[in-house]
Amino acid sequence: MPANVVKALVPTAIAAVLLSQEFPVANLDTDGTLFTVVIYGVSYSDAIARISGWMSRSHIGPVLVTDGETSERLLSVPAARRPRSARRLYPPSPA
Secondary structure: OOOOEEEEEEOOHHHHHHHHOOOOOEEEEEOOOOEEEEEEOOOHHHHHHHHHHHHHHHOOOOEEEEOOOOOEEEEOOOOOOOOOOOOOOOOOOOO
């Protein structure tokens, strides 16, 4: 694979379309089962950072990111933040 080309395998076609919109130059590819976004003109580390941010906003994943030669990383959807309880689990300390 040429330099500055990263592939991201995503779970659904709509995820591939949405992810491709995050990058100026990206193509969609599928074999009917896997959906791949081929991203051009970005480094592997930049692609990881941008895809992680996209996953935090969209809650779509997991995404397998590879540069096709040396690096491969599976990114998971971050867990949703739990609202904090107003109830204390301990008594207030004496003042």
